[in-house]
Amino acid sequence: MLSESERFRYQRQLIVTDWDQEKLKCSTVLVAGTGGLGGVIAQYLAAAGVGTLRLLDDDSVDLSNLNRQILFRTDDIGKPKSILACERLAALNPEIKIEALVERLTEGSASRIAAGCDVIVDGFDNQPGRFLLNSIASRMHIPYIYGAVDEWHGQASFFYPPATPCLACLVRETTPTTRKIPVFGAVPGVIGSLEAAMTIRYLMTGETPLAGQLLIFQSDTMSFDVLCFEKNPTCQVCGAKARAK
Amino acid sequence: MEIYIKAGWKLRRLLQPDVDYDTRRVEVAEGETVKEILRTLDIDPSEVAFIFVDDQIKNLSYKPTAGQMLTLQPPAIGG
Numbered sequence: 072m073l074s075e076s077e078r079f080r081y082q083r084q085l086i087v088t089d090w091d092q093e094k095l096k097c098s099t100v101l102v103a104g105t106g107g108l109g110g111v112i113a114q115y116l117a118a119a120g121v122g123t124l125r126l127l128d129d130d131s132v133d134l135s136n137l138n139r140q141i142l143f144r145t146d147d148i149g150k151p152k153s154i155l156a157c158e159r160l161a162a163l164n165p166e167i168k169i170e171a172l173v174e175r176l177t178e179g180s181a182s183r184i185a186a187g188c189d190v191i192v193d194g195f196d197n198q199p200g201r202f203l204l205n206s207i208a209s210r211m212h213i214p215y216i217y218g219a220v221d222e223w224h225g226q227a228s229f230f231y232p233p234a235t236p237c238l239a240c241l242v243r244e245t246t247p248t249t250r251k252i253p254v255f256g257a258v259p260g261v262i263g264s265l266e267a268a269m270t271i272r273y274l275m276t277g278e279t280p281l282a283g284q285l286l287i288f289q290s291d292t293m294s295f296d297v298l299c300f301e302k303n304p305t306c307q308v309c310g311a312k313a314r315a316k
Numbered sequence: 317m318e319i320y321i322k323a324g325w326k327l328r329r330l331l332q333p334d335v336d337y338d339t340r341r342v343e344v345a346e347g348e349t350v351k352e353i354l355r356t357l358d359i360d361p362s363e364v365a366f367i368f369v370d371d372q373i374k375n376l377s378y379k380p381t382a383g384q385m386l387t388l389q390p391p392a393i394g395g
Contacts, residue, residue, distance in 0.1 A: 104395055106395055107394070107395055108395040109395065193395070194395055195395050196393075196394050196395035197393065197395075198393050218395070219392035219393060219394065219395060220392055220394045220395060221325075221390065221391060221392040221393055221394050222325060222326065223325055224324060224325040224390070224392060225392055226389075226392045240373075241366065241373065242365065242366070252393055252394030253394075254394045259394075259395060285366070285389075287324055287389065289324060289325055291325065292337065292338075296324075298366075298368050298371075298387060298389075299371040300368065300371060300372065300373050301371065301372060301373075303373075
């Protein structure tokens with residue numbers, strides 16, 4: 072049941088077709104990373120009124136983060152990102168519950184961190200972290216909303232095996248991970264917004280428009296492309312053998 | 317035989333498209349693998365994260381057939 076202040080706060084979205092504020096209020100979302108992608112995702116989910124946000128980030132703010140990580144300011148340097156994000160988002164929307172986790176996602180901590188979440192949203196900045204999220208999401212049967220950026224382009228998808236392929240079905244070969252990733256703020260802004268929109272739409276309607284599809288945004292040509300892909304039956308994460316374990 | 321290669325962002329510059337802004341028509345020998353084709357085009361295969369052909373992900377050992385469109389995407393890792 073929405074309070075009077077919630078009805079006032081959300082009045083402009085309550086009139087959006089298909090909107091279900093109660094469902095959002097009852098939802099719990101894990102935002103993995105609070106940087107370029109995660110900061111945007113978390114802000115939109117908090118503003119929209121997702122009932123519980125769990126913010127995971129073990130990093131502290133660095134001066135070089137500030138070209139893209141719009142939750143943070145220059146005087147935040149050295150402070151833990153998830154705590155700061157929690158404070159900023161609580162100021163934005165005190166109606167919701169926000170949990171800050173200053174820790175690294177590991178095989179050991181994953182079940183506790185993701186427990187009770189309706190969706191896991193990817194705000195990570197590295198491939199090993201994403202593969203771990205993917206494997207946890209698959210094992211715990213939680214939808215995983217994927218996003219990643221690099222220079223002038225970004226990607227997004229929705230993984231929820233066995234109904235859909237997973238990240239490991241898409242990325243089968245090793246990609247370089249040691250280089251410093253070139254990135255400027257607007258691209259994670261776009262991809263993070265898409266991830267937030269996908270999360271909200273899924274939580275309210277159960278629809279999964281990017282299941283089995285990879286959306287590619289290229290900001291140098293201002294183009295959006297969608298590439299379809301299928302499940303890999305021998306996938307180590309979501310293939311038949313992996314599921315039988 | 318002729319195939320078409322379409323490439324995203326960084327790979328597009330290496331591809332030197334001639335059909336439209338992101339697609340190049342390429343003459344290849346039958347049985348040539350994607351890896352061999354990329355080397356001929358002076359594209360480092362390690363720069364390619366995904367190869368899509370007809371809604372399916374293929375690997376570097378895939379051998380395209382005449383008229384096929386290969387879509388190459390570079391990796392996106394950051395956040």
